[in-house]
Amino acid sequence: MLSNILAALSSAFTPMAILLLLAGTGAGILIGAMPGLSVNMGIALLYPLTFSFDGVTGIIMLLGVYCGAIYGGSISAILLNTPGTPASAATTLDGYPMANKMGQPGRALGLSTMASTFGGVFSAICLMIFAPQLAKVALTFSKAEYFALALFGISIITSVSSGSILKGLMGGVIGLFIATIGIDAMTGKMRFTFGSTYLLGGISFIPILIGLFAFSQVLSTVESCYGEQYEKKNVKITKVLPTLSDIKRVAVTLLRSSLIGTFIGCIPGTGGDISSFICYDQAKKWSKHKDNFGNGEPEGIVACESGNNAVSGGAMIPMLTLGIPGDGATAILLGALMVQGIAPGPLLFTNQPVQVYTIFIGLLAANLVMGLFGFSLIRVFSKVINVPKEILIPVIFIMTFVGTYSYNHSMMDVYVMVFFGFLGYFLNKTQFSMSAIILGIILGGTAEQNFSGSLIMSGGSFSIFFTRPICCIFILISVLSLASPMYAPVLKKIFGKNRSCNDN
Secondary structure, eight states: OHHHHHHHHHHHTSHHHHHHHHHHHHHHHHHHHSTTOOHHHHHHHHGGGGGGSOTTHHHHHHHHHHHHHHHHHHHHHHHHSOOSSGGGGGGHHHHHHHHHTSOOHHHHHHHHHHHHHHHHHHHHHHHHHHHHHHHHHHTTOOHHHHHHHHHHHHHTHHHHSSSOHHHHHHHHHHHHHHHHOEEOTTTOOEESOTTOSTTTTOOOHHHHHHIIIIIHHHHHHHHHTTTOOOOOOOOOOOOOSOOHHHHHHHHHHHHHHHHHHHHHHHSTTOOHHHHHHHHHHHHHHHOSOGGGTTSOOHHHHHHHHHHHHHHHHHHHHHHHHHSOOSSHHHHHHHHHHHHTTOOOSHHHHHHOHHHHHHHHHHHHHHHHHHHHHHHHHHHHHGGGGGOOHHHHHHHHHHHHHHHHHHHHSOHHHHHHHHHHHHHHHHHHHTTOOHHHHHHHHHHHHHHHHHHHHHHHHTTSOTTHHHHSHHHHHHHHHHHHHHTHHHHHHHHHHHHHHHHHHHHO
8 A cells, every 4th residue: 555655646746747736726726716617617628638648647637627616716706796616606605795895805815715725635635534445345336236326326417407307317318318329338239320430439528528518608608798898806915814813713614614515525416516505504503603694704704615625525535436426527527537547436446546546645735736826826816807708718719629629630529519519508598407418428338338237147137226235225316316306395395494493
């Protein structure tokens, strides 16, 4: 084990890896700070750059983008009352009042930076501790358990969608259909290729990803800013380092929110936006300054930012150990790992331990670099809110084409990207979730192969899925997950009534 850790350290701290980590984290903060851009879009845009690097070197850059973008969303949330990412929506509740009403933007940004760094580092340490233990349990899985696990992963599409079970299922079906295109790995038959040699190997994941998350977002941004008047924001930021009194005031909230965020991140289908609101609610419940929440309360800022950044490490626990992404960002990271020949799952910890420890170290380092950038360069990063959309949009537009073409040097990939870009644009209009489609694409092949393998093992009997306890548990959870939009509102009403009665 020690030799693996030493090898991982040498791999994670090569000059190129450090340079990419710095660049990825900085780019992530900039992307997160720009309203209208998202974590998923940032990762999708820089994804093609990883093909130029071997192993996990490029993955380290994406980890930097992941962590940096979640934190970057708090900058515009605090300064403009406009969250850069959905995960920072709750930060506006106390961040903007502290920056605007109290005239302390530096203090608000400092608290946000401290909380984001602590939450991210805390979750990275939890990942190092708990992921190997979960992987040991998962090593006992057979093909039947892997099928049930993939089925559970697909079932969370209702959670990552807009709340409509029908739209979630439709998005998942689209992804599953795309996953079936090409030559069947079990029988060798061609499916839905329509005589095209390009489709024999299936549709490449990269152009779909860039089209759905980046190109479609560009189209939406062009539409939203049409006729919009550019207004420059002048914000004077002074001292950003938190005071000792502020640290003492928020210490308990910081730890509690990091724990909650890490736990929520482990649950597939959740995300930083859910975590930040839950952490904010809990901070207000336990705080001695309840009446100050919404008026610039330090605990409110810290709760949101430590909670949403702690999701990063938590979401990677099921992704690395079980191959089930915790949210849209980890779904993209899962695809990036697979492209590099790193197959997430319990065998990853046995077959490629150096790569696993390199990812652990990379995530921890990304959060530390994020904190360093936040405290030292926050004045620089805050200027990004003044970048005119007329400059930003063409740059992103060009990057989508260059990134797609650089993957296979194929114009067909570019056409696919544009097609899925327009498809994503119209699906966004009807509030479909792109993450549901991506989950269907990634997990569809895994589910199909393990389903066929399970039937071969059992001689064609479906009883194998209902006679194995772990398999039954996952199938039951999958059914409950798919039906959650039906019973969740009922539970919310019941617990809401109980809570109001207790309050009275």
